[in-house]
Amino acid sequence: MAHDLVLPSGRDIFYGDLDSAEIIEARIDLAASLRMAARLGLSEGICNHFSALVPGHPKLFLVNPYGLAFEEVTAASLLICDFEGHVIAGDGMPEATAFYIHARLHLHKATAVAAFHTHMPNATALAMIEGQPLAWAGQTALKFYGRVAVDEHFNGLALDTSEGDRIAAAMGDADIVFLKNHGVMVTAPSIAEAWDDLYYLERAAEVQLKAMSSGRPLKIVPKAIAEKTARQMREGNAQSARMHLDSVRRVLGDE
Template structure:
């Protein structure tokens, strides 16, 4: 299902790297690498991966035009901080060995370029959220407290066109985002956009939990009762007030677990 990036189809793939750029080994960059590697490892632990097909990206700290992304051919459980590639928006790999998966490049490069607020983009086919992309009606019903975290923050990309193997499809997906942080991609999966790696992880985790509970509720055959819109709105605002701090603490807790159990995620070699 995954495809290696064909540099001949990448936009401006011959574009030269701008000279005199600072190196990519700053403490901030390595912290971002370790945070992102931790997200890959935990996504694997929680069954939120699919072979070598899904991808997470983050615009590099201090930059607006280059991003970290996982290389083609690795399972989430294998990835380390050192494995992650630094790419520009033209298909050039500026640091790291290998290339991004083709759809990873065409979706993530165009998202980061066209939606600058999306400093981080996590795309998965995680099972419960993806299941809700396959059924009639709106994917997420705001009936459980966890789901209310996403109230008024979601959109649905209904125009599935197959694999994103060129910049036109990446641009179309970027245009579908609007003001949303969560994109349910019909017949495909989900995209979570965030201002930081911690916030994107927190949303990805709780989105799958909300969708899992909804799938269980739907399986009972009994009607799902949504929360009244006025209560849903107030609750969502309450949740958002503490989201940034809570998200960082959530990611820190994951990293402590990995430091004990899978310290290789931080590898620099």
């Protein structure tokens, strides 16, 4: 399922202070997101990956190392990599598809400060069916109205930069992409917003699948109301997401 990646070491490249208070906070946020994702059943073995640009270093990104389950990841165990494939700090290597997808997203997509990729069960189930994944029938789903792209072209594992470039292009200006036959990618301008979107995306997918399983027609929200609700839900979203991730950190404590 996953492939190891042999990258050159970049530890002899000087990038300045990589232990600032802001970077430490980013490490804590990213590790907390990974561990809570595991607690909620959103991870898959030692596969899947979360990344975020290193504060103050827009050409470096944090990512979980290959070989650790989400619940094992700590702030200190996260790797720092550059876009050329050097591991700048940390022990281990990223999983191959983590590097080739995430590095290219961070490189090409200015709003992708954070990029979370999972095969979380309900959203991935919607990525496996024909047509648009979200039906815009539930309030939670409307958080994502106008923000979702669909990549219809599954090409196997992303084991080169061209596949990462293709996925980035498929996303366009969207924040979330459903990768058909694969999973989902959530990008956001902060780790907290990526976590918040990931959590609510899975909840929206879960209730939609439950409704679909009834065999009764879904009651779709009219377009004008969906657009209005989406705007309402985006107001104050960054602050709400920050509070959401702070609550996750409190719940996790010192795990």
